[in-house]
Amino acid sequence: MIYEETYQYLLRNVSSTEFDTCLYALLHSDWDGVIQSPLHMMARGVGTTEKYLRQIINKFTAPQGSLKEVFVPVHQGEDILYKFNLGPASNLGFNRKTDRYCKKYRFFYSDAFKILTIHGKRLLLMGAFRMSVLKSEEVLFDYSEIVPDSSSLFTRQRLLDAIDAVHDALGHLVRISFASRAFSKKEVLVFTFTEGVLEQYKENRAERTLLRRTIFNSGFLGHINDSVCRELERIGKYIFRSFLQEATNPGVSNDTQQELLKLARFVYSHSLKKFGTALPANKQLLLAPKQASAYLSKIIYNETLEQMVKFSHQAESIKSLLERVHFHRDISEKALGREVNDLEMADHIEPILHKYHQAEFIRNVLNGWCETWLISRVKTVTEELRAEGKKKRTHDDKQIAAEYMTRIRNDTYGQLDRLLTLILKFGNHAVAPSARNSPLTKKKEILQSYFAIQKERLDVLSISTC
Incomplete structure (x- = not known):
């Protein structure tokens, strides 16, 4: 736009x-x-x-x-x-x-438009902008809006020349004429666009090109058709909008907003690469757009969970550093070659404290996103089984639902266990192992309780039709 x-x-x-x-x-x-x-x-x-x-x-x-x-x-x-x-x-x-x-109307990108003078382009843009806002192919301007005074962009002669130029180049799409208001007799300029021009605009396909290029560079050389691309883009837009919704909350600093948006791009792009790597063995996904988007969605969930763990570990590391105030004072005094007072100490710690709050905020955003994703997947199982209650549920329906729930649970636990192992092995050893593992351990405990409750609900729904 x-x-x-x-x-x-x-x-x-x-x-x-x-x-x-x-x-x-x-x-x-x-x-x-x-x-x-x-x-x-x-x-x-x-x-x-x-x-x-x-x-x-x-x-x-x-x-x-x-x-x-x-x-x-x-x-x-x-x-x-x-x-x-x-x-x-x-x-x-x-x-x-x-x-x-x-809207980015097609005539903006025509050779006829490109050869217009700058005044012709400006005049046509003014008409097109008002057409787009009002959603009407006939719009008008008071003459004073275009030529308010002698120092304006347009003089009367420039305006007349611009109208002639537009008519010569694009007269088949728009006619510009002078008229006067019925009561005030004020002079107006009327733009009359050809019927249908309002909906003749170009779509931006840059993101789709980038999607295909990312998958191609990951090693998959096949074509990704538009229907699959649209579904994959839908998942990408969801993660961007989800992160953005949190980034625009009151009190969130600009650098934290930018960090979240960069993170959304990283998660989406990195997940597309993994999707592309998996495609040669899963070419059936190219014939099933919904399955393709579900497959990418799971990759994005795992990637977001991993990023959540990284920011959680970063927050714990910074917190550990902040707790050692004397360490900060010693470092500062050695660097400056003199004693450091409390005010100077606060100035040194403030950027580190900001970094801690940023890491903790992003951790909470990612954690919330992962929980929402997981709940929506589990909710789908129970809702579908409840919907089947209006009909006669079969043993297969119950079995499929139970197996799907078990698969989600086991995949989630497996991912958490893998990340726990990585944090223990490669995490900041200045942070005690219990503190390093604490966020993930707590998350696993919460999820264990959640899955236990959902299993009970699933069992009740199954029993209710026996």
């Missing part, structure tokens, strides 16, 4: 080719706003040379007075890509019901 912030920037701060560069970026950005295109593809898509595109990127990556950078360099492996920094990325809480935006 072309969000309000991007719209305002395009109207005031770019040349014609820079305008097209921003539109290209919007169409090829992933959920984090990172443009998933190498320079040569981007230059071809914009309709310019790589040399000139580099000049635009140099401008966009530099602070522009009171304006923020349009592009932010992002290192992805050995490549340097760019994050489009205007407006929210698609995973940053954009509200379709309340926030204003313009």
Whole structure:
């Protein structure tokens, strides 16, 4: 989407080719706003040379007075890509019901649009934005909105020239005419778009391209069809939105928000790699999109659980460090070559304390996500068996439900035991083994009680129809 912030920037701060560069970026950005295109593809898509595109990127990556950078360099492996920094990325809480935006209409990416002057592009963007907001193919502007005074972007002559240019290039899609309001007699400008243009827009497929590339790089060379991709993306969006919901709570610092979003990307990408590695032996998943998404969902759960353990261990390690106040004072005094007072000591400890709270917060987010995931899977079993109660349950129905519950329980215990072993072997040995294992041990105890209760419920549902 072309969000309000991007719209305002395009109207005031770019040349014609820079305008097209921003539109290209919007169409090829992933959920984090990172443009998933190498320079040569981007230059071809914009309709310019790589040399000139580099000049635009140099401008966009530099602070522009009171304006923020349009592009932010992002290192992805050995490549340097760019994050489009205007407006929210698609995973940053954009509200379709309340926030204003313009769809990425197909004509924005046509050769006819690219050859327009900057004034023609701005005028057409204004009409398209209002069309998108009002969901009407006929919109109007008061003349004073476009030419408010002599210092505005448009003069009367520039406006007339822009209208002529739009008619010459895209007259088959839109007509722009002058009229006057019936009562006030104020001059207005009417945009009349051809019927159907409102729904003729491009979809951003950058995330799907990235998904296929990630799986390809994991070693699976087959094609992933769109129906499977959509299901896998649905699971990816769920983890992004879940983490984001916690990140946007009041009082959560910006660096913690960014850490959570980076973690969501890591969990999703790393899980896709594991999914791709498993595909050669599970090619039947490519014929069953729902099964494919369930398979990826289980991988994501295991990965999230592992990350929860890492942050839990990190929090315990920092807590152990904070408890040794004298150790901190000694280190600080040795570094400074003098005694350190309590105020200075607090300044030294504050960043460590912030890191502890951040690790503990993220641990709680991940733990909550894992619990929600597990409960939803178990709930599915009991609800399906309860639904079968309206019909006659067979022995096979009960047996399948019991086996599924047992499989979830055993998989969960197996994963926890594996992580307990890893923490004991590779964890911070400055932290006592009991403290290192405490979070996982408590979690296993809670889950044992939970599964015992669910088994009793399953038994009651089975007995009720015997």
